[in-house]
Amino acid sequence: MSFDLTVRLIEAVGATAAGTTVMVPLDGPDEVRTAASWADATGNTVLMVHPDPVEIYRGRIADPIDALSPERRPGHRLWIYTNFHCNLACDYCCVESSPTARRRIIEIDEFAAIIGEAIAADVAELYLTGGEPFMLIDLDERLRVATAARPTTVLTNAMQWHGERRRRLDALPRDNLTFQISLDSATADLHDRHRGAGSFAKAIEGIGVATELGFRIRVAATLGPDAGTTEQELERFFDDLALEPDQRVIRRVARQGSANAGLAVSRASLIPEVCVTADGVWWHPVAAIDPTMKVVDNWAPLRTTIDTIRDEYRTHRIANDVLASSFPCA
Amino acid sequence: MADRQEVLVGAVAYSANVVPIWEGIRDYFAESSAPMDFVLFSNYERQVEALLAGHIDIAWNTNVAWIRTLRRTGGTAIALATRDTDLVFTTVMVGRAGSGLDGIESLRGKQVALGSRDSGQARILPLHFLHRAGITEADMDLVIFDSDVGKHGDTGRSDLDALRAVVDGDADVAAIGVNTWNSLRAGGDGAVADLAVVWESEPYSHCNFSVLETLPSERTRPWVEHLLAMDWEIPEHRRILELEGLTEWKLPDLEGYRSLTAAMDEQNISDHW
Ligand code: SF4
Numbered sequence: 245m246s247f248d249l250t251v252r253l254i255e256a257v258g259a260t261a262a263g264t265t266v267m268v269p270l271d272g273p274d275e276v277r278t279a280a281s282w283a284d285a286t287g288n289t290v291l292m293v294h295p296d297p298v299e300i301y302r303g304r305i306a307d308p309i310d311a312l313s314p315e316r317r318p319g320h321r322l323w324i325y326t327n328f329h330c331n332l333a334c335d336y337c338c339v340e341s342s343p344t345a346r347r348r349i350i351e352i353d354e355f356a357a358i359i360g361e362a363i364a365a366d367v368a369e370l371y372l373t374g375g376e377p378f379m380l381i382d383l384d385e386r387l388r389v390a391t392a393a394r395p396t397t398v399l400t401n402a403m404q405w406h407g408e409r410r411r412r413l414d415a416l417p418r419d420n421l422t423f424q425i426s427l428d429s430a431t432a433d434l435h436d437r438h439r440g441a442g443s444f445a446k447a448i449e450g451i452g453v454a455t456e457l458g459f460r461i462r463v464a465a466t467l468g469p470d471a472g473t474t475e476q477e478l479e480r481f482f483d484d485l486a487l488e489p490d491q492r493v494i495r496r497v498a499r500q501g502s503a504n505a506g507l508a509v510s511r512a513s514l515i516p517e518v519c520v521t522a523d524g525v526w527w528h529p530v531a532a533i534d535p536t537m538k539v540v541d542n543w544a545p546l547r548t549t550i551d552t553i554r555d556e557y558r559t560h561r562i563a564n565d566v567l568a569s570s571f572p573c574a
Numbered sequence: 575m576a577d578r579q580e581v582l583v584g585a586v587a588y589s590a591n592v593v594p595i596w597e598g599i600r601d602y603f604a605e606s607s608a609p610m611d612f613v614l615f616s617n618y619e620r621q622v623e624a625l626l627a628g629h630i631d632i633a634w635n636t637n638v639a640w641i642r643t644l645r646r647t648g649g650t651a652i653a654l655a656t657r658d659t660d661l662v663f664t665t666v667m668v669g670r671a672g673s674g675l676d677g678i679e680s681l682r683g684k685q686v687a688l689g690s691r692d693s694g695q696a697r698i699l700p701l702h703f704l705h706r707a708g709i710t711e712a713d714m715d716l717v718i719f720d721s722d723v724g725k726h727g728d729t730g731r732s733d734l735d736a737l738r739a740v741v742d743g744d745a746d747v748a749a750i751g752v753n754t755w756n757s758l759r760a761g762g763d764g765a766v767a768d769l770a771v772v773w774e775s776e777p778y779s780h781c782n783f784s785v786l787e788t789l790p791s792e793r794t795r796p797w798v799e800h801l802l803a804m805d806w807e808i809p810e811h812r813r814i815l816e817l818e819g820l821t822e823w824k825l826p827d828l829e830g831y832r833s834l835t836a837a838m839d840e841q842n843i844s845d846h847w
Pocket residue numbers: 330331332333334336337338339340341342374375376401426439
């Protein structure tokens with residue numbers, strides 16, 4: 245009888261301090277519904293439905309997604325792995341790309357369909373990555389679709405712009421398109437150590453090509469534990485290239501893929517960046533081959549998947565906040 | 575205590591939730607020209623004594639604690655502010671659905687469940703309203719639940735006990751605060767399907783922030799102004815307002831204490847404890 249349940253709810257939540265939770269035993273889905281509507285009407289929050297009890301948080305929980313700046317909210321950006329193969333085989337590559345990696349190419353028709361879903365899901369920006377996207381000779385066709393829809397950034401090692409690829413590159417629109425070029429150090433040593441001999445010189449050359457052709461570029465470094473003073477040297481180097489602050493990205497290696505050291509990441513610890521590959525949708529592009537980070541096998545319907553990811557993020561954040569508040573210093 | 579800079583507000587710790595509520599209110603005042611701190615008491619008696627002794631500047635009083643404060647100060651105490659919900663508080667008489675009871679007169683000869691003896695809404699006022707309708711203790715069977723004495727009914731415990739008596743068939747009607755009734759109704763139609771409102775009182779005033787007249791208005795004015803500036807539309811404010819059960823702080827309506835004043839006179843309820 246829901247009178248008894250409601251009295252139990254009033255008693256249990258009434259004795260609970262705001263910001264903490266209480267378990268109320270329940271019996272069946274009807275009681276779950278009653279508890280949820282009671283909590284909503286009285287300014288409280290059902291945090292989680294366990295097999296028997298329901299966990300109620302005293303007070304309303306501010307949406308953790310609202311606490312994020314708009315551009316960090318899951319679904320603001322959509323990451324797309326156009327392919328996984330690469331001309332390089334960097335030792336820290338988070339998705340173990342190499343010339344022999346399984347290619348997992350998203351063909352143009354499917355790519356266009358994904359962009360359609362992204363628009364329907366109110367995605368604001370597109371990030372294309374791989375592998376090396378420019379390994380696909382017809383990448384330009386995808387870029388035309390993407391840039392017509394949303395501002396698009398392509399992560400690239402900038403080493404493929406020769407011959408036909410260079411011609412196709414030059415024919416691309418400049419609007420809505422940014423190339424984020426990988427460069428790990430100001431001199432060849434560290435860069436080549438992780439990314440292969442001669443790759444530094446080619447990256448510098450690629451930066452020159454993109455700049456000369458009038459493309460907007462951003463230069464991105466991935467630093468491991470051996471970075472030493474690289475960060476400071478890179479900043480000076482970026483100054484020499486006259487890069488604005490928003491054209492510089494310096495980040496740390498994640499412990500994913502080929503990297504055996506670096507920052508540990510998990511769904512509970514990482515703000516999601518929705519990421520589509522030929523194999524499905526992933527929590528974050530930095531972990532697009534880690535089975536624990538895969539959200540669903542199919543990218544459609546994308547809006548539903550983005551909602552799922554947002555809900556899971558909320559659950560993680562709220563659980564962490566409640567946990568933090570339930571271990572006060574004695 | 576004259577040199578104390580912060581305004582010191584007393585409140586009664588009727589549940590664990592009182593701590594985060596008052597921490598929230600204190601934080602809200604921290605950036606104002608009237609910063610405050612708070613002290614929690616285990617019952618309203620202690621709190622009123624502390625106010626009279628000057629140990630606190632402001633007491634967040636129930637209606638019963640307010641009348642006692644007023645009387646102990648010869649009518650000079652001042653009520654500063656109140657919740658919007660305190661201006662329209664009512665007592666609700668709840669019986670079983672289909673009992674045929676309708677209106678306060680129908681309670682003659684019935685079993686009436688009442689809450690704690692110091693609860694305005696669940697005991698003192700319902701008795702007064704019954705007397706006013708010509709029904710004395712001799713005309714009914716009282717089923718008494720003194721379950722949260724000292725808290726003046728704040729915990730809602732005695733309301734729930736009285737309701738339980740109705741559901742279990744041990745009483746015909748329970749006199750409870752409208753806040754408890756609303757909380758029960760929030761459980762959906764099923765939660766109150768077996769119950770029916772037999773009678774609801776006219777609105778009366780409930781809690782207020784009480785001060786002695788000796789507290790200079792330079793100290794109270796900015797504090798009250800900042801209190802009244804709390805805004806439901808601002809999420810951080812709304813969190814506190816919702817926990818404390820209001821949408822807006824208001825100036826008090828002293829007329830709303832008339833029925834309780836009459837009730838306490840008629841029932842010879844002591845100004846002390
Ligand atoms: S880090 Fe980038 S460039 Fe290096 S192997 Fe991976 S995808 Fe290729």
